[in-house]
Amino acid sequence: xxxxxxxxxxxxxxxxxxxxxxxxxxxxxxxxxxxxxxxxxxxxxxxxxxxxxxxxxxxxxxxxxxxxxxxxxxxxxxxxxxxxxxxxxxxxxxxxxxxxxxxxxxxxxxxxxxxxxxxxxxxxxxxxxxxxxxxxxxxxxxxxxxxxxxxxxxxxxxxxxxxxxxxxxxxxxxxxxxxxxxxxxxxxxxxxxxxxxxxxxxxxxxxxxxxxxxxxxxxxxxxxxxxxxxxxxxxxxxxxxxxxxxxxxxx
Amino acid sequence: xxxxxxxxxxxxxxxxxxxxxxxxxxxxxxxxxxxxxxxxxxxxxxxxxxxxxxxxxxxxxxxxxxxxxxxxxxxxxxxxxxxxxxxxxxxxxxxxxxxxxxxxxxxxxxxxxxxxxxxxxxxxxxxxxxxxxxxxxxxxxxxxxxxxxxxxxxxxxxxxxxxxxxxxxxxxxxxxxxxxxxxxxxxxxxxxxxxxxxxxxxxxxxxxxxxxxxxxxxxxxxxxxxxxxxxxxxxxxxxxxxxxxxxxxxxxxxxx
Numbered sequence: 001x002x003x004x005x006x007x008x009x010x011x012x013x014x015x016x017x018x019x020x021x022x023x024x025x026x027x028x029x030x031x032x033x034x035x036x037x038x039x040x041x042x043x044x045x046x047x048x049x050x051x052x053x054x055x056x057x058x059x060x061x062x063x064x065x066x067x068x069x070x071x072x073x074x075x076x077x078x079x080x081x082x083x084x085x086x087x088x089x090x091x092x093x094x095x096x097x098x099x100x101x102x103x104x105x106x107x108x109x110x111x112x113x114x115x116x117x118x119x120x121x122x123x124x125x126x127x128x129x130x131x132x133x134x135x136x137x138x139x140x141x142x143x144x145x146x147x148x149x150x151x152x153x154x155x156x157x158x159x160x161x162x163x164x165x166x167x168x169x170x171x172x173x174x175x176x177x178x179x180x181x182x183x184x185x186x187x188x189x190x191x192x193x194x195x196x197x198x199x200x201x202x203x204x205x206x207x208x209x210x211x212x213x214x215x216x217x218x219x220x221x222x223x224x225x226x227x228x229x230x231x232x233x234x235x236x237x238x239x240x241x242x243x244x245x246x247x248x249x250x251x
Numbered sequence: 252x253x254x255x256x257x258x259x260x261x262x263x264x265x266x267x268x269x270x271x272x273x274x275x276x277x278x279x280x281x282x283x284x285x286x287x288x289x290x291x292x293x294x295x296x297x298x299x300x301x302x303x304x305x306x307x308x309x310x311x312x313x314x315x316x317x318x319x320x321x322x323x324x325x326x327x328x329x330x331x332x333x334x335x336x337x338x339x340x341x342x343x344x345x346x347x348x349x350x351x352x353x354x355x356x357x358x359x360x361x362x363x364x365x366x367x368x369x370x371x372x373x374x375x376x377x378x379x380x381x382x383x384x385x386x387x388x389x390x391x392x393x394x395x396x397x398x399x400x401x402x403x404x405x406x407x408x409x410x411x412x413x414x415x416x417x418x419x420x421x422x423x424x425x426x427x428x429x430x431x432x433x434x435x436x437x438x439x440x441x442x443x444x445x446x447x448x449x450x451x452x453x454x455x456x457x458x459x460x461x462x463x464x465x466x467x468x469x470x471x472x473x474x475x476x477x478x479x480x481x482x483x484x485x486x487x488x489x490x491x492x493x494x495x496x497x498x499x500x501x502x503x504x505x506x507x
Contacts, residue, residue: 014419022406028497030478031260037472037474037501037502037503038471038472038473038474038500038501039472039473039474039503040468040471040472040474041471041472041473043335044334044415044416045333045414045415046331046333046415046419048331048333048421048465049367050329050330050331050421061304062303063303063304064301064302064303072362073301073329073361073367073368073370073419073421074299074329074331074367075366075367075368076281078460079304092503092506093506093507094503094504094506095503103365105366105368113265126398128324140373141366142366144365158507178365178366178367178368178419179365179367179419181365181375181415181416184285185473186500186502186503187503188499188503188504188505188507189504189506200492204492205492206492206493206494206495206496208499209495209496209498209499209500209504210492210499211505212495212499212504213495213498213504213505215498215505216504216505217506218475218498218504219495222491227491227492228491229490229491229495230490230491230492231491232489232491233488233489233490233491233493233494234486237491238489238494240496241494241498245498245502245504246284246285246502247284247340248284248285248402251475
């Protein structure tokens with residue numbers, strides 16, 4: 001992504017994010033049926049506050065004692081002042097992140113809790129800011145702020161690293177956070193320039209998907225450099241392909 | 252009496268489960284597919300203290316593995332549990348070292364709202380002294396030293412269905428003295444197909460079709476849009492091209 005594009009994204013996030021706050025968002029989240037696979041709808045990936053590391057300990061250590069009476073569930077802040085926490089999501093390459101939610105408690109009427117979504121190169125330099133989510137819900141004890149990323153952010157673990165930072169204000173337990181949720185869909189690799197099979201042209205409607213299957217080592221075609229796209233799939237072939245694709249069955 | 256495996260079975264099961272637990276247990280992706288039981292290992296190193304400043308985690312008395320306890324604080328050991336929505340947790344195993352003649356090690360499965368302010372312990376899991384009397388509790392023996400030990404709880408058939416849009420899930424451990432330590436916990440789960448919707452998407456796949464639930468699940472996942480004309484053509488043979496489209500879309504193939 002180039003710089004201009006990033007700036008454009010940030011503006012778009014800021015505009016669309018505000019519109020999605022509150023009840024409307026709550027309804028949206030509960031309407032979506034939970035799912036994990038496929039290229040439609042969102043799968044949700046939750047990063048607990050427990051996974052976040054305090055980036056700068058100058059303002060004191062990370063506290064997470066709020067909610068102790070409720071099984072000691074993590075809600076984090078720093079005792080001495082504003083604190084920045086960081087964590088990296090573990091999403092598969094090809095995941096397209098398009099939803100971003102901060103679950104936090106900001107009981108302080110002045111101080112807010114912010115979360116940033118960063119994508120960096122492998123060296124951790126040249127990081128771009130993918131969006132800011134802010135819980136400025138005033139005196140409400142707990143709430144969430146959510147943003148949609150209209151263009152989405154494509155996870156590429158081979159070339160990039162992703163991090164999420166959360167900034168808590170004031171240095172007291174009145175601004176703390178419980179976690180960040182990322183919503184994503186899976187996507188299929190773009191089609192290569194040339195076809196691997198003599199009978200699957202680059203204009204074939206199944207070209208991109210057949211190439212993805214071949215590149216994954218799930219199929220090597222039907223022999224003689226062909227894939228036989230119009231041949232019916234036998235139950236035997238189905239068993240081989242599915243077992244290979246899913247890595248079945250380890251117990 | 253606790254519901255515990257005989258030592259030999261537990262040992263064999265641990266070996267098998269260790270082999271099944273793939274590295275990167277917290278990756279957010281399932282370690283296995285299908286609707287049979289899969290296992291994810293949450294090692295002791297994944298457990299932090301929920302009150303790190305007051306009650307820091309201490310490395311326990313193990314010699315060959317990472318084991319942990321929190322001096323003076325029962326229930327302080329915590330680890331977030333990350334499973335895909337739709338997964339149903341059906342078993343819980345506690346691996347521990349208990350050389351205390353009275354104290355024990357406990358493990359719990361906890362479901363919270365998204366802020367961690369409203370949490371509930373799964374009824375078939377132990378969270379502290381006394382809970383060992385519950386059927387299916389996960390704890391070492393109260394009142395005697397178990398040594399290196401394993402306790403299991405069967406949460407089936409009800410289990411706990413994961414829904415990441417609604418809340419967060421944690422494992423908590425109770426080991427508050429140097430004579431006891433948590434070695435890790437193993438969560439067993441099954442994947443599930445979404446329940447069937449009330450009304451059908453396709454003209455030729457009605458609600459009484461034996462594959463109705465599964466065809467609807469594929470549609471909702473964006474894997475198929477049918478064969479055109481509002482139909483799915485459930486009895487038509489699948490071509491190899493169609494199969495490739497289905498599988499690549501379903502799994503998000505192929506990203507290096």
